[in-house]
Amino acid sequence: MNALKALFTEHEQAVWLDFVARGFIAKGELKALVENDDLRGVTSNPAIFEKAIGHTAEYDDSLKAVLGQGDARVIDLYEGLAIEDIQNAADVLRPVYEASDGADGYVSLEVSPYLALDTEETLNEARRLHRAVGRDNLMVKVPATPAGLPAIRQLTAEGISVNITLLFSQSVYEEVAHAFIDGLTEFGEKGGDVSRVASVASFFISRIDSLVDKKLDAVGGYEDLKGKVAIANAKLAYQRYKRIFSGPKWEALEARGAKAQRLLWASTGTKNKAYSDVLYVEELIGKNTVNTMPPATMDAFRDHGRARATLEEGIDEAEAVMARLAEAGIDIEAVARQLVDEGVQLFVDAADALLGAVAGKRAALLGHRLDAQTCKLGEALQAATDKAIESWRASGAIRRLWAHDKTVWTGRDEDKWLGWLRIVEDELERVDLYESFAEEIRAEGFTDVVVLGMGGSSLGPEVIAATYGHREGFPKLRILDSTDPDEVRSVEAAVTLETTLFIVASKSGSTLEPNVFRDYFLGRMKEVVGPEKAGRHFVAVTDPGSAMEKAAKDDNFRKIFLGVPQIGGRYSVLSAFGLVPAAAAGVEIRDFLDSARMMVRSCGPAVPPAANPGVRLGAAIGTAAKEFGRDKITIIASPGIDTFGTWAEQLIAESTGKEGVGIIPVEGEPVGVPAVYGEDRLFVYLRLNGHADARQDEAVKILESEAQPVVRIDLDKVERLPQEFFRFEIATAVAGAVLGINPFDQPDVEASKIETKKLFAAAEETGALPAETPIFEDDTVALYADAANVEALRQDGFEAIVGAHLARVKPGDYLALLAYVERNEAHHAILQEARLAVRDARQVATCLEFGPRFLHSTGQAYKGGPTSGVFLQITADPSADLPIPGRKLGFATVIAAQARGDFAVLAERKRRALRVHIKGGDVASGVKRVAAAIKAATA
Numbered sequence: 001m002n003a004l005k006a007l008f009t010e011h012e013q014a015v016w017l018d019f020v021a022r023g024f025i026a027k028g029e030l031k032a033l034v035e036n037d038d039l040r041g042v043t044s045n046p047a048i049f050e051k052a053i054g055h056t057a058e059y060d061d062s063l064k065a066v067l068g069q070g071d072a073r074v075i076d077l078y079e080g081l082a083i084e085d086i087q088n089a090a091d092v093l094r095p096v097y098e099a100s101d102g103a104d105g106y107v108s109l110e111v112s113p114y115l116a117l118d119t120e121e122t123l124n125e126a127r128r129l130h131r132a133v134g135r136d137n138l139m140v141k142v143p144a145t146p147a148g149l150p151a152i153r154q155l156t157a158e159g160i161s162v163n164i165t166l167l168f169s170q171s172v173y174e175e176v177a178h179a180f181i182d183g184l185t186e187f188g189e190k191g192g193d194v195s196r197v198a199s200v201a202s203f204f205i206s207r208i209d210s211l212v213d214k215k216l217d218a219v220g221g222y223e224d225l226k227g228k229v230a231i232a233n234a235k236l237a238y239q240r241y242k243r244i245f246s247g248p249k250w251e252a253l254e255a256r257g258a259k260a261q262r263l264l265w266a267s268t269g270t271k272n273k274a275y276s277d278v279l280y281v282e283e284l285i286g287k288n289t290v291n292t293m294p295p296a297t298m299d300a301f302r303d304h305g306r307a308r309a310t311l312e313e314g315i316d317e318a319e320a321v322m323a324r325l326a327e328a329g330i331d332i333e334a335v336a337r338q339l340v341d342e343g344v345q346l347f348v349d350a351a352d353a354l355l356g357a358v359a360g361k362r363a364a365l366l367g368h369r370l371d372a373q374t375c376k377l378g379e380a381l382q383a384a385t386d387k388a389i390e391s392w393r394a395s396g397a398i399r400r401l402w403a404h405d406k407t408v409w410t411g412r413d414e415d416k417w418l419g420w421l422r423i424v425e426d427e428l429e430r431v432d433l434y435e436s437f438a439e440e441i442r443a444e445g446f447t448d449v450v451v452l453g454m455g456g457s458s459l460g461p462e463v464i465a466a467t468y469g470h471r472e473g474f475p476k477l478r479i480l481d482s483t484d485p486d487e488v489r490s491v492e493a494a495v496t497l498e499t500t501l502f503i504v505a506s507k508s509g510s511t512l513e514p515n516v517f518r519d520y521f522l523g524r525m526k527e528v529v530g531p532e533k534a535g536r537h538f539v540a541v542t543d544p545g546s547a548m549e550k551a552a553k554d555d556n557f558r559k560i561f562l563g564v565p566q567i568g569g570r571y572s573v574l575s576a577f578g579l580v581p582a583a584a585a586g587v588e589i590r591d592f593l594d595s596a597r598m599m600v601r602s603c604g605p606a607v608p609p610a611a612n613p614g615v616r617l618g619a620a621i622g623t624a625a626k627e628f629g630r631d632k633i634t635i636i637a638s639p640g641i642d643t644f645g646t647w648a649e650q651l652i653a654e655s656t657g658k659e660g661v662g663i664i665p666v667e668g669e670p671v672g673v674p675a676v677y678g679e680d681r682l683f684v685y686l687r688l689n690g691h692a693d694a695r696q697d698e699a700v701k702i703l704e705s706e707a708q709p710v711v712r713i714d715l716d717k718v719e720r721l722p723q724e725f726f727r728f729e730i731a732t733a734v735a736g737a738v739l740g741i742n743p744f745d746q747p748d749v750e751a752s753k754i755e756t757k758k759l760f761a762a763a764e765e766t767g768a769l770p771a772e773t774p775i776f777e778d779d780t781v782a783l784y785a786d787a788a789n790v791e792a793l794r795q796d797g798f799e800a801i802v803g804a805h806l807a808r809v810k811p812g813d814y815l816a817l818l819a820y821v822e823r824n825e826a827h828h829a830i831l832q833e834a835r836l837a838v839r840d841a842r843q844v845a846t847c848l849e850f851g852p853r854f855l856h857s858t859g860q861a862y863k864g865g866p867t868s869g870v871f872l873q874i875t876a877d878p879s880a881d882l883p884i885p886g887r888k889l890g891f892a893t894v895i896a897a898q899a900r901g902d903f904a905v906l907a908e909r910k911r912r913a914l915r916v917h918i919k920g921g922d923v924a925s926g927v928k929r930v931a932a933a934i935k936a937a938t939a
């Protein structure tokens, strides 16, 4: 008989295997051990699965079967693989289980190490795994942490067989044994069959010597103890076992068929090559124990081990070893505590590596269905970003983020604003609602859909409209987010009111613009189709209980869709705020959400930061801004997805730009040669396969070769857009955490809203906004500024003052043109040229924004973010005003009040700002004049 077999036959010590792997079971190797060597059980742990799944191709076929067509969460993919292995192993061990009447033949599966510090979660996870594996001969492994102990008692009381792991201390072992006895007593009292419950207490061996030997080396003079303490500790634990499982309490249970919880020697592979490779087997052979051995140790023992009852030999020596250890000043209890902590961390690290590997395999198998992301950040930024990623991993921050832990950010109220994390799953449950709405709108023959909203309520729909285009048989989608009377008129002129559906969108329901748009177009609709039918042309999207919901009911709107109050506007595109307009325009909502879900899963809580594209992007953005002054995120996008930046800029700017820090998005700047950029940029290139612009490709390549940091995101087709919404949401939340701000509030937007309201209300009383004194004026323009800015701009003449203002833009600053004029192609083209002239001449970032739209977007960062902005506000007398039903003054006064409110807050925040006002209604000529002055200043 070989020595291995003799352990059970002659010494009643069960041999278990500390290993699982798919091929090993499939090839019959496990079965052979059972049959030839009397193997009686199997243990697994996260490190074992990490080796099996993370470092072999044995699981790839199974993953392919799941991911060939579909998709799954990374945690489910891993669990599916692990559970199948455990089930297969359990089936191999089943004959042992039966023959031993449930004493042996167990396979152990460990609860997630991420939960080791939480009793309730450990309990739920253990119950869930127990159900999912569905085998009587499963043991659920629970760590002997302070949080794990109550779970051990409770699980036993529920009749679940538990393997208690990470045991190093004799006194903790006693607690564990008593928790088992108490739990089993309770199970019996509830009528449970105590003979069907088994348990092992996994007492770790080699790890003790590894740590203690190091400590002994440090102390000096006690070398004789090296390689002895782990065994002594275990021998003494066995003495305690004998005492505990012999008292009257235990005997009462035993009489009813209960099986003692055996001590299992774990960690018995020799780590120190100087010691015998069978040391931790030979010295611990004794009755009613288990030794779980890694394959190498098992092979070694079979080959040259000596099976002799050793466990009860040298108990006095063992006591002496422990006494000398104390004399050396080494506290074994402290050692045990340290090893528990390190043990949890080691398994966390293994789980991270394992899940990272599964995430990598998933991404590879999804192929082009998942948008790829690659970073070329340069050595220093990459190293700092990697550090941030590692710190996210070490602190479990991605799991904490998904668990709504506000301490990921500032600990204020971030937990109340995380509804966007699960909105895709929730909306997938409601797809029918959107599909039937889409069908209703199509069947009614609407030709146009106009979203009336601001910021988060309109920018997503605008990107969807531009990216998906006009869908055959469905109305054309557009948005209105300007109070400029010319722009309101343009939108009206572009649609046929009789066949137009308006979607009034506002989360709060109290935003000024959507309310005045609604008043205006409802009034117009009543004139065109009659008061009875007007409501049928309106749909509201708003949060529950808002004034807008009430008004929509009063006005008999066709439908009211409700948003989720735990989602802020800029994170709402994957909720009703994006989906209702998308559905109306004929976008396939299921496909849309399915695509988004792919990125949700890629960025999920179980995907470790290094494999998590959202975290990686956010870490790069946050680190670039915080540590490298690269706080201008510059978005380059292929034609076809080139509006994406208008949505992303609100998300990034409004989320991060506050408390004097933040990231300034640069949108709509065509990519240039390296010479036009300073050292304050981080480029993100969204490249659409099949539509990529060769010049962009080339320019980006050159930027990379010139060491400008670039993140590339590759979309296989436009329908992958929803993935980007979610990627950027996570990335922004992560960047916010890196910057140490709350990415879910917008404190500085409110200030200009208040100012605007004050001005407009006063104007309604008096009939006009208060008069102002220009610092300069001629026939076509007037310039305005507050006292501090006037002081800094002491020049004579329009061009000179504009020139002096632009001269204030220094390297690292950005120039923002804030144009409160109609957002049309002509105005855009003129100002775009001017902005680029500044960029090219000064190597500074430039932003071209239209008011009041940007107030609900980048406006937050301009006022609350870094003080590096230089602002040139452009206002104009419109060609003609447009009245608003129910208001004394029209749109012209609204937009004027908004611009003034904006300027007042910029000034109050001590920003460098100048306002140019175009007089007389010839806006196009005025815009040209402003652009010419800007260009002249840069010449």
Ligand SMILES: O=P(O)(O)OC[C@H]1O[C@](O)(CO)[C@@H](O)[C@@H]1O
Pocket: 454, 455, 456, 457, 505, 506, 507, 508, 509, 510, 511, 514, 568, 569, 570, 654, 746, 749, 855, 856, 857
């Ligand atoms: O959807 P609402 O409540 O009308 O808000 C519109 C936008 O205004 C803001 O609150 C900023 O003013 C944005 O955050 C938001 O997206």
Ligand SMILES: O=C[C@H](O)[C@H](O)COP(=O)(O)O
Pocket: 018, 043, 044, 045, 047, 165, 202, 206, 207, 266, 267, 268, 269, 292
């Ligand atoms: O249950 C088994 C334990 O997880 C395993 O024996 C630990 O061994 P190690 O210390 O070699 O990692």
